[in-house]
Amino acid sequence: MADGIATAIAAGLTQPEHIEEIGILNVGIGPDRISDATVNVLKARFIEYTQTIAERHGIPLNTHRVKSARVSLEAARWIAEDVLLPTNPVDGRPVILLPRVLLNDLPTLNADDWFDSHFNEDIRLTLNLQVGEAVRKADIVSWARRHPDRVREWAREQTSRQDLHGYDFSADPLGVVQWDQAPVAYAVEHPLAARTVTSHDDLLTLVGELVDRFQHFVEQQRGWSLLWNSNGSEKPEEAAQLLFLGLAQPYLRQFNVEIDREVELGRGPVDFKAASGTTARVLIEVKKVHNGKFWNGFEAQLPSYLTSDGATHGWFLALQYRATPSSVDRVRRLPAVVALAASRTGMTLRSSVVDARKPLSASNIEVSDELPLDEVTEAES
Numbered sequence: 001m002a003d004g005i006a007t008a009i010a011a012g013l014t015q016p017e018h019i020e021e022i023g024i025l026n027v028g029i030g031p032d033r034i035s036d037a038t039v040n041v042l043k044a045r046f047i048e049y050t051q052t053i054a055e056r057h058g059i060p061l062n063t064h065r066v067k068s069a070r071v072s073l074e075a076a077r078w079i080a081e082d083v084l085l086p087t088n089p090v091d092g093r094p095v096i097l098l099p100r101v102l103l104n105d106l107p108t109l110n111a112d113d114w115f116d117s118h119f120n121e122d123i124r125l126t127l128n129l130q131v132g133e134a135v136r137k138a139d140i141v142s143w144a145r146r147h148p149d150r151v152r153e154w155a156r157e158q159t160s161r162q163d164l165h166g167y168d169f170s171a172d173p174l175g176v177v178q179w180d181q182a183p184v185a186y187a188v189e190h191p192l193a194a195r196t197v198t199s200h201d202d203l204l205t206l207v208g209e210l211v212d213r214f215q216h217f218v219e220q221q222r223g224w225s226l227l228w229n230s231n232g233s234e235k236p237e238e239a240a241q242l243l244f245l246g247l248a249q250p251y252l253r254q255f256n257v258e259i260d261r262e263v264e265l266g267r268g269p270v271d272f273k274a275a276s277g278t279t280a281r282v283l284i285e286v287k288k289v290h291n292g293k294f295w296n297g298f299e300a301q302l303p304s305y306l307t308s309d310g311a312t313h314g315w316f317l318a319l320q321y322r323a324t325p326s327s328v329d330r331v332r333r334l335p336a337v338v339a340l341a342a343s344r345t346g347m348t349l350r351s352s353v354v355d356a357r358k359p360l361s362a363s364n365i366e367v368s369d370e371l372p373l374d375e376v377t378e379a380e381s
Helices: 002-010 020-024 031-041 043-056 111-116 118-127 137-146 148-158 182-189 200-220 223-227 237-253 294-309 325-345 373-380
Strands: 062-072 077-085 258-264 269-276 280-288 313-320 348-355
Touching: 002 020, 020 031, 020 111, 020 137, 020 148, 031 043, 043 062, 043 077, 111 118, 111 137, 111 148, 118 148, 137 148, 182 200, 182 223, 182 237, 200 223, 200 237, 200 269, 200 280, 200 313, 200 348, 223 237, 237 258, 237 269, 237 280, 269 294, 280 294, 294 313, 294 325, 294 348, 313 325, 325 348
Parallel strands: 280 313, 313 348
Antiparallel strands: 062 077, 258 269, 269 280
16 A cells, blocks of 8 residues: 555555545555555544443443454554444454445446546557457556646546445445345344255255245245345346345255355356355356346356356246246246357256346236236236
């Protein structure tokens, strides 16, 4: 971080305004490292804030040894201290609270957005970039160091953005807060029958039942409402993945099956890996049907992940948000594509489609005499 600050100063940003500017001028400094550094610098204040909140709500405090609880400028080092903090009842570790207004999605200011801004249209033209072509962070850093004034102007311009005033926890537009509440309650109310899971086939059958429950939760128990924002826009694909995780964890743990999210398998992260012991495992990919990389997710990614992991069983979970011709066609073709891929690879592949569309109210449903019942919803949408 010190090297990054020195680089920023050398580039002309002698008066610090936004710590993220350092990340635009340096490779290897991103939002995670910046947020970690910020929380460490402010940790003493957050400890005091936590004690105030705990006292206000009658939350008991215990003595905990906290690493880097404060910094001593005189000694030029971090100081570990024993402080009073609430205790996490799950793991016994201390809890430090932060005000919601300070929490937000990452990254807020980043090199890619700076490079794509109107300040750098001339640079992009000289590079003659193809549509969708990515630029390496090292190249962006090189341009930023030549134009530190643009970095500063762009950062100042961002301060008027509405999304800088803290994450909207009640609306939860990214689906990162509410994913483990309603799904867990549903799993408790609708338990699965007891069984032993020892083989790939046992686990695949269990995953199939899990997917069926997820489909019922989304389509029949208003789970779809957790995939849409109040303004009618879709929440990102990650929201659907987290919702699935919220249902999967309590179900699978009944049978000593662990499910891990975004497991790195050498060719990128697979969405989910369900494993029982050291031998039985199933990889699961979750995709929106209208995702531009929908077919790539099944035809390329899932088989590739299975090969990397030495696994043979996979499940492709498709969520339909729209009734456009392309989405309807993809849903129709999916079973045949799955069968072909299974035949070609010799792997055991399954797929399911979950209707994540907002249902019509009963007053708006009109059944046409000219359409079969199974086509009415599609036609109305």
